[in-house]
Amino acid sequence: MLQKIGLKETKEDLLTFVKKNKKDVSVTIIENEDVLLEWNANQKTPLASTVKLVVLFHFVKAVSSGDIKLDEKVALADIERFYIDRTDGGAHTYWLEVNAFSEHATLLDVAKGMMQFSSNACTDYLIDLLDLEKINNRMKQAGLTEHDELxxxxxxxxxxxxxxxxxxxxxxxxxxxxxxxxxxxxxxxxxxxxxxxxxxxxxxxxxxxxxxxxxxxxxxxxxxxTKSTTNQYAHFMKRLQDELLTTEEKRLFSQIVLGETLKTEKDQYIWYKGGATLFVFTAALYRKTDISSISISLFINDPKAKNSHWIGEVFNEFMLTAAMDQNFRQRLIQAFTT
Structure with missing residues (x-):
C-alpha cells in the first residue's frame, strides 16, 4: 500500500478541508458588483495580522494629508521597544536582515515591515505614532462598523x-x-x-x-x-479601490501592501494581507484587472490547532488561486452552495 510520506498538503487539500468543516469557515466573495458567496459572513473571528490593513489605510491617509512623511527617519531602537523575541515567526528579524539598516529606517520602510514582512513591532510603532483613537475613528468612518476596536x-x-x-x-x-x-x-x-x-x-x-x-x-x-467578519473585509477591500482612496493614495497603498510582486500584466492592483495564530487563519484579497474585480475574504477557525501545521503552508497560495483562477473560485463557491 502506498503511504503519503513526504507529500505535502496542497491547496486541493485545503479545499477539501473547508468543504468538510464549513461551520468553522467564513467566506465572502464579491465579483465586480455581485456578491457571489456569503457563508457565515457575519461571524466575528479574531483577525490576527489581517487587521494591519486598517493601520495601513490610516497610514496612507496620514501621508496624504501631510501629517507624516514617508522619508522621515525612525531610530531602530524606538521600534525595538515593541519587539518581543521569538513571538512573530521571525518576521521582524527577517525585515531587519533583508534591509540591512544601520541605525535608522524610514517610515516607508516601517510600513513595508508591517505589511510585507508582518512585523508586529513595526505595526505597534505605527499604531503609537498614528494614535490609536484616530485609527479607530477612521475605521468606523470607512464603514467598518462590525469591527472590534483596534x-x-x-x-x-x-x-x-x-x-x-x-x-x-x-x-x-x-x-x-x-x-x-x-x-x-x-x-x-x-x-x-x-x-x-x-x-x-x-x-x-x-x-x-x-x-x-x-x-x-x-x-x-x-x-x-481584535475581531471582525469576512463581510466587512471583502467590502472594505473593494471600497478602498472604489471610493476610499484617491488615485495617488492607491499607488502608495499598492507600494506598501503585499501584492505588487504577484501582479501579472493584466492586473491593475493586487492587495493582500493574511494573518494566523495556532487557532485561526484569516485573509483579505482584492484584485482588479482591466475588465473585472474580485474581492475575497476567508477566515478559518481551527480551535484545537489540529491542522495549523499544514494550513499555514498552503493558505496564501489557496487565496491567490481563488482570486486568479475562475475555475478554482467556482469550485470554492460550490463547496458552500451545493
Missing part, C-alpha cells in the same frame, strides 16, 4: 508575566477580565514597553523561563484579538 498587538504577549509567575494562576487571572479591564491592562503594558525597557526585559524573560505562552494561554490570547 488594540496594539504586542502587549498581550507580556500579559501572563505581568499578572503571575505561574501558568495556572496566569490563566485564572486572565480568564475573568472584562473588556474594560483588558483595555486598561494593555495600556499599562504598552506604556511599560515604551518607557521602561528594564521592566519589559524582565517580563520577556519571565515569559520564556516560566513557559507562560502555553497552548491554553495562546488559545485565550487569540480570543482576545
Amino acid at each position: 488594540m496594539p498587538l504586542t502587549p498581550k504577549l507580556l500579559w501572563p508575566a505581568y499578572v503571575s509567575d505561574h501558568e495556572q494562576d496566569a490563566l485564572k487571572q486572565m480568564s475573568g477580565v472584562s473588556h474594560e479591564q483588558y483595555k486598561s491592562l494593555m495600556n499599562e503594558i504598552f506604556n511599560i514597553m515604551k518607557n521602561d525597557p528594564e521592566h519589559k526585559k524582565m517580563l520577556e524573560e519571565k515569559i520564556m523561563e516560566k513557559d507562560l505562552l502555553s497552548f491554553r494561554i495562546q488559545s485565550l490570547l487569540t480570543q482576545k484579538l
